[in-house]
Amino acid sequence: MFKAIFYTHLVAVNLFLLIYLVKTILLVANKTEALAKFTKINKVPEMIISTLFLLSGIYLLTQIGTTTLLIIKIVIVMLSIPVAIIGFKKSNKALAVLSLVMIIAAYGLAEMNKKKIDKQTVDASVANTEDANYDAVKHGESVYTAYCQSCHGAGGANGAGGLDLTVTQTDHATKLERIKNGASSMPGFKDVLNEKEIEAVTAYVESLKK
Numbered sequence: 001m002f003k004a005i006f007y008t009h010l011v012a013v014n015l016f017l018l019i020y021l022v023k024t025i026l027l028v029a030n031k032t033e034a035l036a037k038f039t040k041i042n043k044v045p046e047m048i049i050s051t052l053f054l055l056s057g058i059y060l061l062t063q064i065g066t067t068t069l070l071i072i073k074i075v076i077v078m079l080s081i082p083v084a085i086i087g088f089k090k091s092n093k094a095l096a097v098l099s100l101v102m103i104i105a106a107y108g109l110a111e112m113n114k115k116k117i118d119k120q121t122v123d124a125s126v127a128n129t130e131d132a133n134y135d136a137v138k139h140g141e142s143v144y145t146a147y148c149q150s151c152h153g154a155g156g157a158n159g160a161g162g163l164d165l166t167v168t169q170t171d172h173a174t175k176l177e178r179i180k181n182g183a184s185s186m187p188g189f190k191d192v193l194n195e196k197e198i199e200a201v202t203a204y205v206e207s208l209k210k
């Protein structure tokens with residue numbers, strides 16, 4: 001469900017951007033007739049796309065929760081709408097271009113949001129692999145709490161948007177690969193976690209399996 005809505009959102013955002021890009025180019029190039037024609041043809045599709053874009057966005061928001069960057073992104077998108085409406089109504093090129101730049105900036109922020117994962121503090125007392133009492137599952141649990149719980153939920157089963165980790169069928173190598181490189185809306189952790197942490201969190205995830 002989450003995955004389907006996530007992709008709907010992605011497709012809607014891209015179509016929306018494409019339509020706006022074409023409209024802005026036509027306006028800037030003084031192709032008034034072509035613009036009027038394009039706007040007319042796209043009236044209904046545009047309405048459907050923006051509705052899908054908005055509804056899927058709201059759903060994702062309820063699942064992922066808000067971050068400062070996400071709020072900035074939403075504010076920029078909201079502000080770009082009246083700018084675009086006025087820009088196209090008054091055939092004001094500067095405003096039309098400004099609204100496009102705003103939407104693209106918000107899009108860029110979304111990508112940044114995905115790539116950048118803040119370093120979290122992991123309980124150092126369980127992280128020493130040289131320790132005679134080192135327990136990978138315990139170490140993994142503290143990594144999990146810091147980085148993964150927000151999506152997969154406490155104990156792996158109560159996730160908002162993450163896959164239920166207590167019923168996964170994937171093998172060790174696939175899990176490692178997913179955690180390192182990410183999958184759909186899950187970011188990759190290879191730049192944030194070291195090998196030991198990735199091994200530990202995988203061991204913890206495997207311990208959750210019922």
Ligand code: HEC
Pocket residue numbers: 003143144147148149150151152161162163165168169170175178179183184185186187189201202205
């Ligand atoms: C932003 C939300 C998010 C975060 C943070 C996150 N995950 Fe995920 N995770 C997902 C989603 C969504 C999927 C399902 C991806 C897919 O479509 O295959 C997933 C899939 C997985 C899978 C694959 C499950 C399977 O068997 O196919 C594993 C393992 C996993 N996550 C572990 C982790 C670990 C460990 C962390 C922390 C280091 C983490 N995840 C952080 C959202 C997240």
